[in-house]
Amino acid sequence: MTFGRVNPNFRLEDQGIDGLENVHYNLIEPALIEAALKNGEGTLGRGGAFLVSTGKFTGRSPKDKHVVATPSVKDSIWWENNAAMSPEGFDALYEDMLEHMKGGTYYVQDLTGGADPAHAIKVRMVTELAWHGLFIRHLLRRPDRDALDGFVADFTVINCPSFQADPKKHDCRSETVIAMNFDRKIILIGGTEYAGENKKSVFSLLNYLLPEKDVMPMHCSANHAKGNPVDTAIFFGLSGTGKTTLSADPGRTLIGDDEHGWSSRGTFNFEGGCYAKTINLDPEAEPEIYATTSKFGTVIENMVYDEETRELDFDDDSLTANMRCAYPLEYISNASDTALGGHPKNIIMLTCDAFGVLPPIARLTPAQAMYHFLSGFTSKVAGTERGITEPEPTFSTCFGAPFMPRRPEVYGNLLRSKIAKHGATCWLVNTGWTGGAYGTGSRMPIKATRALLTAALDGSLGDVKFRTDANFGFEVPVDAPGVPTVLLDPRRTWDNPESYDRQAAKLVKMFAENFEQYLPHIDEDVKAAAIG
């Protein structure tokens, strides 16, 4: 049986996917919730939110992500960072997954990625779980109902958590698999229920496709001044560094919280929704995000709640520290209704420094910005990747290495030429530790980060006195509105300044060692900006 609305010439059968018992095409939110409840996938929460737990997998499985080594992409994939799968392994995986699906009930959502129609990609998501359909309907962009009648997907993603891959037969690492085949235009996800895999697989896809069109794909959030998209800011950052939190600034218009493109026309969100962490979510500090947790259809993933009152416990991280809520952009009252921005005037690179060495904000020259973009120093925070239980310092190039199919210089050079062309001002912002490393110091107060960002974005920080940092060579404000002066000089926040110096020296060495891999690929000015 088939239900719902679909292009009659582009059913699953037309794609060679058949033998399913029931297919639900493009159900809207209430119908997806009904289906998910009927299937016993989760519980209804306050305000009609949908509460679900994902079992063993509560974060991404980056080691199980594969790119299929087909002839057309062989020379353009950065294989050191992307695990290869043979075309034969993929073909067997696809065949076995389709076999496994036979007789089952599936949900199809026909959606797009990319708010700029010139660069949008049509994606068909086929999910075993109704709530994954709801999740991806929030996160991607929903075409008009009428457009569904002529919808033909560019790429198809099949997500089947109950399928277990066979490493020998399918040329993968474990029973969990995420496999991207650019030639067959198919992405297969199996053996994990974590919803983030759905959205990040579409991101990885666009990260591969867009550079060919001279569009820079970015792991960043974005906002603009109210009523003035020319004043756009983007915030690069690996998971947990504050993209979602800091872009949801009530004083500005939110463009998006995670994935954007920068074309010759300006910035555009890839997505139509947000995926926010809810651990310790404070209704006073984050009223907008907090309010979404009791709105109709918001997906609440891996949060503990009271069975009787359905009250959410924001402090209980017993399921995972990576507990989340997913909601459409329009649930945030100051969100842009176009999801488009101008050319970034300010580029913020967020780093969560668990060593407590980097200052809360520094101004970067374009060459320094390139150096930090390629380095991507930060920490992995607990939960978003399997196996990470406390902040773990890492260099994640482009502030999003797990999602970058091409070599870092491809993205670096694109960004660099756009920064030069549009004269963006670049900043490095440490949202990590102050007053000592993780374990002794404390997390940078959000209030201070927000005050510094406000001053950077409204231009007032440009007027203060700066010092040149002895270890890192960037400029650090000596004084700034709304933050204690001492905070601006991390050395002074440590009980023992000599310990700071030792830790800083260690970090400088780590930067230098990590950057060696990029030296053969970069220009003299970036080499001159190198640390150590």
Ligand SMILES: Nc1ncnc2c1ncn2[C@@H]1O[C@H](COP(=O)(O)OP(=O)(O)O)[C@@H](O)[C@H]1O
């Ligand atoms: N100074 C700070 N700046 C930003 N976030 C902070 C800061 N201090 C603590 N946090 C917390 O860190 C987390 C940042 O997560 P999030 O904004 O979801 O990051 P991302 O979107 O980059 O994955 C939130 O839980 C936030 O409350």
Ligand SMILES: C=C(OP(=O)(O)O)C(=O)O
């Ligand atoms: C969903 C994710 O993104 P982020 O933490 O950057 O919001 C993730 O990394 O799984």
Ligand SMILES: [Mn+2]
């Ligand atoms: Mn986020």
